[in-house]
Amino acid sequence: MAKITLGIMDPPYESANTTTAFRLIDCALRKGHEVFVFCYEGATALGYSGQKKHANAVHGSSLEEEDHPNPKEWIAALFRLAGQRGVKLTWCNCGLCVDERGVENQVEGACRGSPVSAWNNFEDASGALLIGTN
Amino acid sequence: MSQYILIQSKSAWASGGVADFYAMAHQLAAAGHEVTLFLVQNGVLSARAGARDLHLSEIAGPRLRVLADDFSLRERAIDAERLAPGIAAAAIGVVVDLLAAGARSIWN
Numbered sequence: 745m746a747k748i749t750l751g752i753m754d755p756p757y758e759s760a761n762t763t764t765a766f767r768l769i770d771c772a773l774r775k776g777h778e779v780f781v782f783c784y785e786g787a788t789a790l791g792y793s794g795q796k797k798h799a800n801a802v803h804g805s806s807l808e809e810e811d812h813p814n815p816k817e818w819i820a821a822l823f824r825l826a827g828q829r830g831v832k833l834t835w836c837n838c839g840l841c842v843d844e845r846g847v848e849n850q851v852e853g854a855c856r857g858s859p860v861s862a863w864n865n866f867e868d869a870s871g872a873l874l875i876g877t878n
Numbered sequence: 879m880s881q882y883i884l885i886q887s888k889s890a891w892a893s894g895g896v897a898d899f900y901a902m903a904h905q906l907a908a909a910g911h912e913v914t915l916f917l918v919q920n921g922v923l924s925a926r927a928g929a930r931d932l933h934l935s936e937i938a939g940p941r942l943r944v945l946a947d948d949f950s951l952r953e954r955a956i957d958a959e960r961l962a963p964g965i966a967a968a969a970i971g972v973v974v975d976l977l978a979a980g981a982r983s984i985w986n
Contacts, residue, residue: 745978746977746978746979748974748977748978760887760919760920761887761919764887764918764919764970767949767970768970768973768974771969771970771971771973771974772974772977772978775971775974775975775978777974777978870977870978870979870980871976871977871978871979871980871981871983872977872983873883873885873973873977873983873985874983874985875985876985878888
């Protein structure tokens with residue numbers, strides 16, 4: 745099986761790029777590939793554990809009815825999937841970007857790295873993709 | 879010769895850079911590389927039959943596959959059976975397979 749490295753930069757709740765990135769990671773894990781994700785800039789907030797669901801007064805829906813999805817739960821689900829499939833998922837946040845944004849409390853499994861981590865994992869991956877912000 | 883996976887996430891009407899991206903795909907194929915142009919998100923709007931886009935169908939050829947993400951098509955209620963000639967619907971697994979095989983990638 746291959747190793748795929750993915751670089752993502754978009755913050756949560758703002759871009760369809762995030763959905764596509766999560767789909768790619770999910771698909772790669774299901775195919776049995778090791779996946780290394782490097783979150784840079786705003787993407788480091790994807791795994792912030794302080795994210796909260798909310799009700800929607802415009803829709804008239806309660807917190808439970810709205811069931812607002814938070815990306816921290818998607819990341820946790822990806823870690824569960826990797827565990828079930830017996831493949832390695834690394835979710836690495838740029839430490840400086842984390843500190844800038846105060847999002848150091850992260851979903852379980854996320855780790856802290858630097859652009860050096862990104863460089864090394866882009867170099868030794870079978871294939872790599874950087875999804876930059878627009 | 880190399881394999882390339884070029885991913886276009888923007889519609890052709892959102893950015894002039896999209897036409898340049900198509901041109902790059904065409905030029906890579908003309909240089910002998912195996913190229914897959916994968917349309918995703920609003921990029922699939924150009925795949926509609928009858929869309930007045932920048933000759934997407936015309937650049938598709940033996941060395942340049944043009945694929946449209948099936949999920950993005952469904953999100954936008956675009957019938958996968960009614961795409962422009964030369965463009966086919968595909969699952970995102972195509973991108974994963976190409977990355978796993980060592981294809982060079984560019985996202986726009």
